[in-house]
Amino acid sequence: MSPKQAAKSQKAQFQKTEIRLSGSGGQGLILAGLILAEAAAIYEGKNAVQTQSYGPEARGGASKSEVIISNTEILYPKTTRLDYLLALNQESCDKYAHDLKEDGLLLADSDAVEHVPPIKVISLPLVRTARDKVGRIMTTNIVSLGALVGLSQVISVASLEKAVLSRVPKGTEELNLSALKYGLELAEEGKKYLEE
Amino acid sequence: MTQPLVLNYLRAKKQFPHVWCPGCGHGVVMGSLIRAIDKLALSKDDVVMVSGIGCSSRMTAYVDFNTLHTLHGRPIAYATGLKLARPELPVIVITGDGDATAIGGNHFIHAARRNIDLTIILMNNNIYGMTGGQVSPTTPYGGRGSTAKSGNPEHPFDISQLAIAAGASFVARTTAYHVPAMDRLIQQAFENKGFSLVEIFSQCPTYEGKWNKRGDAATMLKYYKDNAIPVTSKSKYSEEELKDKFLIGILHHTPKAEFTAEYQKIIEKYQIKEQMTQLSQQKGKNEPEASSKESESPVSED
Amino acid sequence: MPEKTVLMQGNEACSEGAIAAGCRFFAGYPITPSTEIAESMSEKLPRVGGKFIQMEDEIASISAIIGASVGGLKSMTATSGPGFSLMQEGIGYACMAEIPIVIANVMRGGPSTGLPTKTAQGDVMQARWGTHGDHFLIVLAPESVKETFYLTIKSFNLSEKYRVPVILLLDEAIGHMREKVVIPDYGDILTEDRLVPIVPPQWYKPYEITTDFVTPMAPFGSGYRYNITGLTHDEMGFPTNKESEIISKMNKLRDKIMRSTTDIVDYESLYTDDANTLVITFGSASRSAKEAVQYLRNHRRKVGFFRPITVWPFPEKQLRQIIKKVDQVYVVEMNQGQLIDEVRKVECYHKKIFGINRYDGEMITPNQIIAKIREAK
Incomplete structure (x- = not known):
């Protein structure tokens, strides 16, 4: 790589998007991260790196899965300053909100996260939607992904849909597509809320 | 007179003389093993023999098969990989009491548990011969060796019982004195599809005999003769009579999925x-x- | 199988590469952070007619793969620090008996149980010198998931070609991260198989000193009856105490590797033409180092980058050519300073050589590297 190319790639790196999905262990956030990364890398042709927390903390209250999406090669694979943070519980919000960029967006569950910091926040009833509207609390991760992609536009909905279908257990495709749809609807509400 | 059968199976030239001391029982076991293989008409090209470290394990250098002389304690683990890779080959493990039940004890019980088709020829002389007479996991309580000069404070394993408890499908015991029985038992061990152990009491006059004042090889063999009770006639003896004796023959044979x-x-x-x-x-x-x-x-x- | 683009973990890429390379035997014992390799091999191997076994410990695992390799199958195991320590005696056996095997060591923090779920590069010297006695082996260290796939294939190829254990040095960061990999059609992958003897069995010398010091290897059960032992042995494979035979065996083990370094050694270098500062690193740390070097280049610092891909044999000659042109050298590694000594051996102490290290279980960051290099004006 010539220095000139390097300069170019350096510039492009500043355009990379860093996302962290956090909540309690068992909320399906690892799978959500995997789906998001796969949507970007396989169906959108971008570069993506997904990492996650292992060990005791992965089972605790602030489990996390991270995705970096970029048009160029991703070198350092961990997030540094987040563009988006999904927080499904208070502990995750408290622990990770300070990792957001100044103009970064916090997407919080409106029931589980009562206290939000004074930053750009959208609170949406993610868990409640999964439980009451989709009918399965297990789909919280897919509802959240729908909301996050709807808000961030970091990848296309079509790519996300393909990735969801390829990764969810057989027989749950319809359920998860409906979860995705509800998530996207929540994003629309959220956008209005942000404009207000 | 035709040449002895064993010569067809030994590697000539460089490998002899062997390392076994005068009066050692291991050569008798090698002869018996060769006769069993000959009887079963196994091809020398197919037979795989895996051994560990110790006096008995030196056997691999002398016999004309596919021979793998491995690390101390590990022959069963090597053999497990080889057998799984090439299930069509008959795999024999040559080992001793220290190799199989001290340093290699874990592999021994797990191979028995898996019931993998290995024929284990375990020469038990109750001592470490190669390193000069230290006590082993089968040295009796009170027995002597260079690391327990005033008597062994530990209790020994009964290797055959250990194998049975761990799940072996064929377990037999014999001694270097009971040669025709040994030939037969090794054959039967081959015929069992699964983990098959033949535990052979094999005298070590050089160390075990000397440390424990057991006399020369002939005296030690006489001890085997006088104290072995065939398992089939166990019922003829009272518990008191059996106390200082040991059972020989097929102690356990329960075929199961291999x-x-x-x-x-x-x-x-x-x-x-x-x-x-x-x-x-x-x-x-x-x-x-x-x-x-x-x-x-x-x-x-x- | 046609080409496919997939998102996978480094550990999955390792097992994918193993199957592509023709690996047909895996024995292992669960240990974080390598377990995914065993898990995926347990599914992939039977699909291609291969064998998987979960052994009772790591000693048994390395023993079993040596046994399977003697039976003629390309074999591997995967482990991490504590298990790698237990495997050292078996690695020495494979060196001495010249049995091809591949060991993936997914490094975690040490010593002892250390940091099971965190990353480190503290086994780089152990990979080279872990087993006792003089010995020569090959160690490869990938920096990405994609490279893990290709270096796993290369591990098998080198192992088979040189009849030597090859260690694939991954770490938790690469083992667990997911990245995009284009898996080529298996038909397009170059694989190497061990040489088998063509002479009739009565002429076969299993450890013959050949011109390139590599001897064809007959699998057991193929009509070539011979002896394999971990004792120092002669050309026929029988134990020896004869000085001349001992020396020629020891030299064979050295020369088959060290006289083929042009074939074995691989490295990556960037911006070295005009560099006055050189950053040397390997494995996952090189991702951060590369990002730092690119940043510094953009800020008019003449920084070059050098990464051994084969950590052992160390690319001495190649590094010597580059290092002689620079004024200062930084060695970036996620340990307290191990590879830096190898760099010092290449450049005899008169240049400024600094370590940039991190050993708290986290990946070293580009900022940490940039700051350290900027410090020295």
């Missing part, structure tokens, strides 16, 4: 699944819009 054969079934299961997937994918190509993702295993949430 590991490499069971693994072959797993391969077949997977390959059928694979073929089905390929078929459904081919079908998918003809029908537009059909999913081609079926080959990927589902990922559970978290």
Whole structure:
């Protein structure tokens, strides 16, 4: 790589998007991260790196899965300053909100996260939607992904849909597509809320 | 007179003289093993012999088979890999009491548990001979060795009972005195498909005999003769009479599913699944819009 | 199988590469952070008619793969620090008996149980010198998931070609991260198989000193009856105490590797033409180092980059050519300073050589590297 190319790639790196999905262990956030990364890398042709927390903390209250999406090669694979943070519980919000960029967006569950910091926040009833509207609390991760992609536009909905279908257990495709749809609807509400 | 049978199975020239001391029982075991292999008409090209470290394990250098002289304690683990890789080859493990039940104890019990088709010839002389007479896991309580000069404060393993408890499907015991029985038992061990142990009491006059004042090799062999009770006539003796004796013969024979054969079934299961997937994918190509993702295993949430 | 683009973990890429390379035997014992390799091999192997076994410990695992390799199958195991320590005696056996095997060591923090779920590069010297006695082996260290796939294939190829254990040095960061990999059609992958003897069995010398010091290897059960031992042995494979035979065996083990370094050694270098500062690193740390070097280049610092891909044999000659042109050298590694000594051996102490290290279980960051290099004006 010539220095000139390097300069170019350096510039492009500043355009990379860093996302962290956090909540309690068992909320399906690892799978959500995997789906998001796969949507970007396989169906959108971008570069993506997904990492996650292992060990005791992965089972605790602030489990996390991270995705970096970029048009160029991703070198350092961990997030540094987040563009988006999904927080499904208070502990995750408290622990990770300070990792957001100044103009970064916090997407919080409106029931589980009562206290939000004074930053750009959208609170949406993610868990409640999964439980009451989709009918399965297990789909919280897919509802959240729908909301996050709807808000961030970091990848296309079509790519996300393909990735969801390829990764969810057989027989749950319809359920998860409906979860995705509800998530996207929540994003629309959220956008209005942000404009207000 | 025709030449002795064993010569057909020994490596000539450089490998002799062997390392075994005068009066050692291990050569007798080697002869017996060769006769059993000859009787079963196994091809020398097929027979694999794996050994560890110790006096008995030196046998691999002398016999004309595929021979693998491994690390101390590990012959059963090496043999497990070899047998699973090449289930069609008969695999013999040559080992001793220290090699198989001290440093290699874990491999011994786990191979028995798996019931993998290995024939284990374990020469038990109750001592470490190669390193000069230290006590082993089968040295009796109070027995002497260079590391327990005033008597062994520990209690010994009963190797055959250990193998039975761990799940071996064939366990026999004999001694270097009971040669015709040894020939027969080794043959029977080969014939059992599964983990088959032949524990052979084999005298070590150089160390075990000397440390414990057991006399010369002939005296030690006489001890085996006088104290062995065939398991078939066990009922003729009272518990008191059996107290200082030991049982010989087939102590345990309970055939059960053998590991490499069971693994072959797993391969077949997977390959059928694979073929089905390929078929459904081919079908998918003809029908537009059909999913081609079926080959990927589902990922559970978290 | 046609080409496919997939998102996978480094550990999955390792097992995918193993199957592509023709690996047909895996024995292992569960240990974080390498377990995914065993898990995926347990599914992939039976599909291609291969064998998987979960052994009772790591000693048994390395023993079993040596046994399977003697039976003629390309074999591997995967482990991490504590298990790698237990495997050292078996690695020495494979060196001495010249049995091809591949060991993936997914490094975690040490010593002892250390940091099971965190990353480190503290086994780089152990990979080279872990087993006792003089010995020569090959160690490869990938920096990405994609490179893990290709270096796993290369591990098998080198192992088979040189009849030597090859260690694939991954770490938790690469083992667990998911990245995009284009898996080529298996038909397009170059694989190497061990040489088998063509002479009739009565002429076969299993450890013959050949011109390239590599001897064809007959699998057991193929009509070539011979002896394999971990004792120092002669050309026929029988134990020896004769000085001349001992020396020629020891030299064979050295020369088959060290006289083929042009074939074995691989490295990556960037911006070295005009560099006055050189950053040397390997494995996952090189991702951060590369990002730092690119940043510094953009800020008019003449920084070059050098990464051994084969950590052992160390690319001495190649590094010597580059290092002689620079004024200062930084060695970036996620340990307290191990590879830096190898760099010092290449450049005899008169240049400024600094370590940039991190050993708290987290990946070293580009900022940490940039700051350290900027410090020295």
